[in-house]
Amino acid sequence: MQKSIWAFRFLLLVTFLSVSLCCVSQNSYDEEVCLDKTPKELQKEWNKKQLLLGLKKALVYISYLNYSDRTNDRVFSGPDEFEPYSGKIIRNIEIKTLQPFGVSLEKPIADHYTRFQKFANKIQFKTREWAIRNELLFKQGERIVPIQFADTERNLWQRGTFKDLKIFINSVEGSEDLVDVIIVAQDRWSWSISTSAQYNKAVIGVEFDNLMGMPQSISQKVSVNYRKDNPYTVYGGYEYDNIKRSHIDISAEYQYENLSKGGEIAITRDFFSANTKWAGHIKAEVYKEAASVPNALAKAIPTNVFYHKEDVWLATAFKIPGIKTNSNDLRRIVLSGRMYRYTYMNRPFQKSNDGTQLFFNHSYFLGSVGLANWNYYVDHSVFSMGNAEYFSKGFNMAFVAGLDDDEEMQKRFYSGVEANYGGYIKNFGYLNSKVSYSGFLNKKSYEQLLFKWTNRFFSAPINLGRQIFVRQFITTHINLGFNRPADREIAMNNSNGVRGIFVNYIRGQRSYVFNFETDFYPKFKVLGFSSALFLFADIAVVQQNSLTDKQLYQGYGAGIRLRNLSLGINFFEFSFVYYPLFNLPDSKPYSLIATTDRRKGIPQENLFLPNILAPEF
Numbered sequence: 001m002q003k004s005i006w007a008f009r010f011l012l013l014v015t016f017l018s019v020s021l022c023c024v025s026q027n028s029y030d031e032e033v034c035l036d037k038t039p040k041e042l043q044k045e046w047n048k049k050q051l052l053l054g055l056k057k058a059l060v061y062i063s064y065l066n067y068s069d070r071t072n073d074r075v076f077s078g079p080d081e082f083e084p085y086s087g088k089i090i091r092n093i094e095i096k097t098l099q100p101f102g103v104s105l106e107k108p109i110a111d112h113y114t115r116f117q118k119f120a121n122k123i124q125f126k127t128r129e130w131a132i133r134n135e136l137l138f139k140q141g142e143r144i145v146p147i148q149f150a151d152t153e154r155n156l157w158q159r160g161t162f163k164d165l166k167i168f169i170n171s172v173e174g175s176e177d178l179v180d181v182i183i184v185a186q187d188r189w190s191w192s193i194s195t196s197a198q199y200n201k202a203v204i205g206v207e208f209d210n211l212m213g214m215p216q217s218i219s220q221k222v223s224v225n226y227r228k229d230n231p232y233t234v235y236g237g238y239e240y241d242n243i244k245r246s247h248i249d250i251s252a253e254y255q256y257e258n259l260s261k262g263g264e265i266a267i268t269r270d271f272f273s274a275n276t277k278w279a280g281h282i283k284a285e286v287y288k289e290a291a292s293v294p295n296a297l298a299k300a301i302p303t304n305v306f307y308h309k310e311d312v313w314l315a316t317a318f319k320i321p322g323i324k325t326n327s328n329d330l331r332r333i334v335l336s337g338r339m340y341r342y343t344y345m346n347r348p349f350q351k352s353n354d355g356t357q358l359f360f361n362h363s364y365f366l367g368s369v370g371l372a373n374w375n376y377y378v379d380h381s382v383f384s385m386g387n388a389e390y391f392s393k394g395f396n397m398a399f400v401a402g403l404d405d406d407e408e409m410q411k412r413f414y415s416g417v418e419a420n421y422g423g424y425i426k427n428f429g430y431l432n433s434k435v436s437y438s439g440f441l442n443k444k445s446y447e448q449l450l451f452k453w454t455n456r457f458f459s460a461p462i463n464l465g466r467q468i469f470v471r472q473f474i475t476t477h478i479n480l481g482f483n484r485p486a487d488r489e490i491a492m493n494n495s496n497g498v499r500g501i502f503v504n505y506i507r508g509q510r511s512y513v514f515n516f517e518t519d520f521y522p523k524f525k526v527l528g529f530s531s532a533l534f535l536f537a538d539i540a541v542v543q544q545n546s547l548t549d550k551q552l553y554q555g556y557g558a559g560i561r562l563r564n565l566s567l568g569i570n571f572f573e574f575s576f577v578y579y580p581l582f583n584l585p586d587s588k589p590y591s592l593i594a595t596t597d598r599r600k601g602i603p604q605e606n607l608f609l610p611n612i613l614a615p616e617f
Helices: 002-027 039-065 078-085 115-122 129-133 146-158
Strands: 089-098 162-171 178-187 191-197 201-208 216-225 232-240 249-257 260-269 278-292 301-318 331-346 362-373 376-380 388-392 394-406 410-425 429-442 445-459 462-464 468-482 510-522 530-543 552-564 569-578 590-595
Touching: 078 146, 078 162, 078 376, 089 129, 146 162, 146 388, 376 410, 388 410, 388 429, 530 569
Parallel strands: 089 178
Antiparallel strands: 162 178, 191 201, 201 216, 216 232, 232 249, 249 260, 260 278, 278 301, 301 331, 331 362, 362 394, 376 388, 394 410, 410 429, 429 445, 445 468, 462 468, 468 510, 510 530, 530 552, 552 569, 569 590
């Protein structure tokens, strides 16, 4: 535990020194200023400059050890970028693959390569042309449909095997209808040796992406954890994408450590485009857990459980029958079904004395019918930094019903309805609103009812000078429960309320949560790091709480998000939260949180994901 705390302090010190040195580098070496300084002051400035250069060199060497190579975050504009070419006929499709080093999309031919670039390009697994062509949602001789081009570009990018890519459309001279399509993709380096010192562990491993030039990857890693009760973790996995152009992916992974041992396998096919007619997945996993850890700094909670889980989902989508629509109509009827089973083979108890730990066997079979909209809005630097982010756009609704089998509550009929809307208002921001109502029928009476209304808003960027822009985030969660059993109260914690609270003591029949956050995004990089500073206030009101009389909970704090793809840091967030008048058992009035996962975000609410088929608890 103490090692983890010192690791956090070290990280803070490094961050502070990096920012300070950057300020020195930007402000302290102007020649006109130096002329007014004494030799002693000039020597001091020179020492600072040398220290900064040394730190930059150290980061370069670290980047060689933890090489990610995803140094380009191209900002896509979605279907609008291809709209001017809508209806044009594709005369020819050409695919160009660039080497990972020494060239770029802007400069595809290089006159000089360094020794390292020559060596790295020579041992690179070049992506085979058919691997890219299999991802295309359009063919030669077809007319251009903008959404198909946008979906192709998004799918290729999300595969994670390209350093950069772009689809170009060129008009054919002498023809008003013909165009040529050129797809340029720059490979990432296939070989990746991962060594990193993180806030909670040190990792070493190897990963091979794009193995043999095909869409497959394999990884094997070992981490030394800063915990006495869980000193090491061994984990790895294999994945093959888009088997024979079917868009079916297969993956397997395992994990071995003191607190958790097990593995899982999955066969999946997503709704990868607006015209996808079916999707589904088959997933299975087996794990033995000695304890659960809410976060890296929390105390381990003994569990001693052995469980297996199976999850089967199948869905189909089609255009609204009986209504004539054009090729750009993105509305679909979605029919789906899901079977989910979670079974314990070993457990210490079914329910803890305080009701915060539940180990009940649970299974359900649910079906749904819904109206979905494939359209989406593309933005960047929202919850991440720089890369493209996708948000659903339009109206969606669904009715869900089926059988739920809970070991404690027994078999019950579950039904629910939900609707959501996502839209962007120019120069104002994006709003996603979701409302749902659900419950269980048990012996001719409805119980465990839940009404939910969630609104998520982020503003359009507001420039503060030339170097910084700001976004405002406002989120509200209203949960109204009726006729709910004592151990099925609504929990308010880190995932849906006040961040940094990882216990389940705060529960009640109803809750009202308000999250306010202001993010500052510098347009410049500091030592290769993209960053965002943020301030936040989380306020929650929990009514009819059976474990505490307190109703109002508050969290105020600040944090920083970092991204440095050359160092293999896709996302890192550190924040401090203070809780006024906080009196929960074994809890401090503050939290230090470090994570590599994005807790915040707006999920895809367009009903094309299997999470629509899960009981609302």
